[in-house]
Amino acid sequence: MKYVSVDLKDEAALQADIDRTKAAALLAQPGTSANGVKTISELSQDNQLYALALEAAMVEQALPVGVTLSAGKPQIVINERAAKGVGARFETSVLKLARVIQ
Numbered sequence: 001m002k003y004v005s006v007d008l009k010d011e012a013a014l015q016a017d018i019d020r021t022k023a024a025a026l027l028a029q030p031g032t033s034a035n036g037v038k039t040i041s042e043l044s045q046d047n048q049l050y051a052l053a054l055e056a057a058m059v060e061q062a063l064p065v066g067v068t069l070s071a072g073k074p075q076i077v078i079n080e081r082a083a084k085g086v087g088a089r090f091e092t093s094v095l096k097l098a099r100v101i102q
Helices: 011-021 034-046 056-061 080-085 092-097
Strands: 025-028 050-053 065-070 073-079 099-101
Touching (some): 034 050, 034 080, 050 056, 056 065
Parallel strands (some): 025 050, 050 065
16 A cells, blocks of 8 residues: 555546546545535546545535544444445445444
8 A cells, every 4th residue: 555645636637546546445534524525425436436535524525435533432423425436345344333424
């Protein structure tokens, strides 16, 4: 796995970074603006890429998957609609552990 940090300037610049790095997934860092989350969501669907958030609010807003802390323990958060939009499918065992947003 290789992590490449890019600045989220606008949709065209992020698309160019996705193409340049041959990204397989996108990670939305804490503090990403609502507009940035929307851009990441749209490009993840356009490019059929997983998008992962580190804040539950981003998953609630539009991103397919997130990992947050709940009572000090990691919790998977899945936005079912957004996950289907990028072709993600989850085993029942994962869905039982996750907080699923319809």
